[in-house]
Every structure is written in C-alpha cells, then in structure tokens.
Amino acid sequence: xxxxxxxxxxxxxxxxxxxxxxxxxxxxxxxxxxxxxxxxxxxxxxxxxxxxxxxxxxxxxxxxxxxxxxxxxxxxxxxxxxxxxxxxxxxxxxxxxxxxxxxxxxxxxxxxxxxxxxxxxxxxxxxxxxxxxxxxxxxxxxxxxxxxxxxxxxxxxxxxxxxxxxxxxxxxxxxxxxxxxxxxxxxxxxxxxxxxxxxxxxxxxxxxxxxxxxxxxxxxxxxxxxxxxxxxxxxxxxxxxxxxxxxxxxxxxxxxxxxxxxxxxxxxxxxxxxxxxxxxxxxxxxxxxxxxxxxxxxxxxxxxxxxxxxxxxxxxxx
Numbered sequence: 464x465x466x467x468x469x470x471x472x473x474x475x476x477x478x479x480x481x482x483x484x485x486x487x488x489x490x491x492x493x494x495x496x497x498x499x500x501x502x503x504x505x506x507x508x509x510x511x512x513x514x515x516x517x518x519x520x521x522x523x524x525x526x527x528x529x530x531x532x533x534x535x536x537x538x539x540x541x542x543x544x545x546x547x548x549x550x551x552x553x554x555x556x557x558x559x560x561x562x563x564x565x566x567x568x569x570x571x572x573x574x575x576x577x578x579x580x581x582x583x584x585x586x587x588x589x590x591x592x593x594x595x596x597x598x599x600x601x602x603x604x605x606x607x608x609x610x611x612x613x614x615x616x617x618x619x620x621x622x623x624x625x626x627x628x629x630x631x632x633x634x635x636x637x638x639x640x641x642x643x644x645x646x647x648x649x650x651x652x653x654x655x656x657x658x659x660x661x662x663x664x665x666x667x668x669x670x671x672x673x674x675x676x677x678x679x680x681x682x683x684x685x686x687x688x689x690x691x692x693x694x695x696x697x698x699x700x701x702x703x704x705x706x707x708x709x710x711x712x713x714x715x716x717x718x719x720x721x722x723x724x725x726x727x728x729x730x731x732x733x734x735x736x737x738x739x740x741x742x743x744x745x746x747x748x749x750x751x752x753x754x755x756x757x758x759x760x761x762x763x764x765x766x767x768x769x770x771x772x773x774x775x776x777x778x779x780x781x
Contacts, residue, residue: 540569
C-alpha cells in the first residue's frame with residue numbers, strides 16, 4: 464500500500480529533475496460555478512504530461528543488474544515518452560509496447576527520446592499479452608504505467624504541489640486511465656486533508672476504474688474513447704485498492720462533453736491540452752460534480768501531447 468511517506472520520498476527523488484507546474488486560477492469558471500476554480504497545468508511538465516513523475520521515480524530505483532538488462536513498458540503514448548526520457552537520462556535501454564494505430568505524434572516523440580517501439584499488438588486490449596511475451600523473451604524489467612507503487616507515489620507529487628502552491632482544495636478532479644494518477648493524488652491529499660474529495664473522471668467509452676471499483680477488483684474493458692490517454696483496458700489492482708480505501712469518487716463524461724471541455728480549456732485558459740486532459744474540466748462544465756458555494760476546486764490538466772490535426776478537428780466542430 465502506497466503511503467504519504469512514499470509520495471514525499473518520491474518528491475525528493477525527482478526534485479529539480481521535473482518541472483514544478485503552475486496552478487492557474489480561472490475567474491470565468493469561478494464565477495460560473497460559484498467556487499474558486501483552479502487548474503493544475505501538468506501539460507507543461509517534461510515530456511508533456513504528469514507521467515514523467517512516476518516513470519522517473521521508478522527508474523531511479525533500478526538496480527545495476529536491472530539497468531544492464533534494460534526496461535520495458537506499455538503505453539498509448541504519454542507513459543511511453545516519460546519512460547523513454549527517464550531511461551535516456553539514466554543511460555538505460557528502453558523498449559516500449561504500443562499498438563497499431565497509436566497516435567503518430569506520441570510514437571514519434573517516444574522514438575525521439577531514444578526508445579525502441581514494438582507495435583505488433585492490434586490494440587490496447589491485446590497489447591498487454593504482447594508485453595508479457597516480450598518480458599519473457601528479453602528479461603527486461605517492467606516499468607508499469609499505473610499498477611506500480613513507485614509510479615503511483617511519483618504521480619502523487621502532483622498533489623503535494625497543489626497543497627503547497629494554492630489554497631487547500633476541497634475538491635480535486637483528475638482524468639483517469641489506469642488509475643495511477645488519481646491513486647497517487649488521493650494518497651497525498653487524504654493524508655494532508657482527509658475531508659477533501661478526490662474525483663476521477665473517465666469517458667463513458669473507457670471505464671476501467673469505474674468498472675473496477677464497482678466490481679471490487681480489476682475487470683477488463685474495451686476502451687473506445689477518442690481520448691487515447693484514458694484508454695486503459697483495465698485499472699490496476701493497486702489503484703482499485705487505494706481508491707476504494709480512500710473513498711475516491713468517479714464520474715463519466717460523454718465524447719461530446721470531452722470535446723466541449725477541450726474547446727473550453729483552449730479558448731478560456733489558452734491551454735493546448737490533449738483530449739483526455741480536458742476530462743476534469745468536462746465534468747465541471749457538464750455539471751457532473753456537485754459543489755458547494757465558495758469551495759476551492761482543482762481540475763488537473765494532465766497532459767498536452769496532442770496532434771495538431773486532432774486538435775484542429777475538435778476546435779473546428781461546434
């Protein structure tokens with residue numbers, strides 16, 4: 464079980480090696496909702512998303528033997544880039560499992576950071592089987608994208624910065640794929656402010672954590688959302704355990720609500736985020752989260768690795 468001590472240790476490990484991202488206030492959304500609305504802008508993070516926090520923390524724990532064997536991971540793109548960058552910084556060889564049809568922008572960036580990419584899998588639901596095959600063949604050490612204590616602890620450093628840089632939040636809203644980010648944030652937030660609500664937001668077409676919490680264990684889903692960063696085929700068992708224990712809530716948003724959130728963040732906050740990163744804003748705009756007047760609400764904008772073609776198409780559609 465990941466604890467606040469693990470998150471604080473991760474913060475010391477990655478300090479000075481990742482960016483401290485800004486906490487931005489929106490006057491417009493604050494007035495519209497009757498709250499103090501703020502955005503944690505993780506799209507300005509190294510490699511373009513929060514993922515580098517957890518990846519760097521995990522890579523920093525590798526033994527010399529593990530470094531010599533190299534590492535392996537799996538990702539739609541953001542974790543792939545984070546692992547590739549972290550491995551390059553540590554002088555470690557990295558192999559990343561992606562899949563056919565993966566975002567070309569994220570694929571090119573992952574290779575640009577020096578990783579080798581395997582695209583044999585047809586999609587996210589079969590990619591994990593391919594991952595298992597390659598681990599068996601190569602003996603590489605797995606850096607899991609979400610179901611890994613060191614990764615969860617690294618992601619939790621987002622919450623430490625939120626707590627240090629602004630008013631103590633009453634509600635923190637987090638986009639969710641496999642559950643690593645929301646789990647880490649919940650660990651840190653509940654330790655420092657137990658009464659705060661932590662709410663995960665998923666697309667209606669990609670419900671890994673929502674379904675896992677309902678079942679009490681990880682269950683397979685078939686992600687179909689255009690928000691590829693939130694397209695995990697299951698939530699981590701560790702993430703489900705933490706979120707269940709810590710009372711994390713989940714809400715779902717439609718594809719159109721995601722698009723509206725994306726357009727709002729771009730137009731009002733001038734943030735060129737990716738579609739999945741707009742999920743927290745989408746939930747607020749769609750009224751999916753009950754808020755009390757005057758509360759401090761933080762929406763995490765988790766990444767900005769978006770292809771210009773996708774961004775232009777969403778912005779053009781009204």
